[in-house]
Amino acid sequence: xxxxxxxxxxxxxxxxxxxxxxxxxxxxxxxxxxxxxxxxxxxxxxxxxxxxxxxxxxxxxxxxxxxxxxxxxxxxxxxxxxxxxxxxxxxxxxxxxxxxxxxxxxxxxxxxxxxxxxxxxxxxxxxxxxxxxxxxxxxxxxxxxxxxxxxxxxxxxxxxxxxxxxxxxxxxxx
Numbered sequence: 215x216x217x218x219x220x221x222x223x224x225x226x227x228x229x230x231x232x233x234x235x236x237x238x239x240x241x242x243x244x245x246x247x248x249x250x251x252x253x254x255x256x257x258x259x260x261x262x263x264x265x266x267x268x269x270x271x272x273x274x275x276x277x278x279x280x281x282x283x284x285x286x287x288x289x290x291x292x293x294x295x296x297x298x299x300x301x302x303x304x305x306x307x308x309x310x311x312x313x314x315x316x317x318x319x320x321x322x323x324x325x326x327x328x329x330x331x332x333x334x335x336x337x338x339x340x341x342x343x344x345x346x347x348x349x350x351x352x353x354x355x356x357x358x359x360x361x362x363x364x365x366x367x368x369x370x371x372x373x374x375x376x377x378x379x380x381x382x383x384x385x386x387x388x
Contacts, residue, residue: 221309224302227272236310240273241297253313255295261366263297264359270297271307279376281386282352282368283307283314289350289378293362293369304351305386314349314381351385353377 220235230237233250241263243254262268267276281304288294299307308314353376357368379385 221306224306226274226300226302227306230272237271237306239271239307240268241270252311257365260295260297264366264368268297269299269303271299271303274300276300278355279353280355280357282354282357282370283381284350284352285347286350287347289352291362292371293360293367295362295365295367298354298357298368301353301386308349308351308381308385313346316346316348316381349381351377351379351381353379 223230223232223237227237230240231250232238233252236252238250238252241255241259243251243256245251259273260270263270263273268274269276269280276298277300279301280298281301282294282298283296283304284294352370354370354373355376356373357370358372360367360369360371362369
């Protein structure tokens, strides 16, 4: 059986911990023992990233343009709970994350083993075992922090996106 290949980790992400050859995004939830829970967000870091204008992947200050990685169901609402990211961080995520790149057909059917202080996202039950959605890269100059379904989210309502591209192909071209 062939070994899985992982995309090269950009130098701008070299400060992040790695697991199995993948950089662990700054907002990824971790157990009390420090094990990352890929696909789960640390709610404190997510909110900190949204409010302080930090990249959700590298944790550094955002610059423009910035990118929101959004599921198809997020697009009509013009918002997502995922914090914006730098273009290079978005490109890495689109190649490294199997859900975002579209190589997983379904969301996980079992919950993460959450620590007592962790709260699952509001739509976890609805997504559990459901068919995966396509993802899009929404390029922006800025965003507004709003409350959506009881949690902070990034919104581009009232502003025009620079471009919206499906993940894959030319989603990260200028």
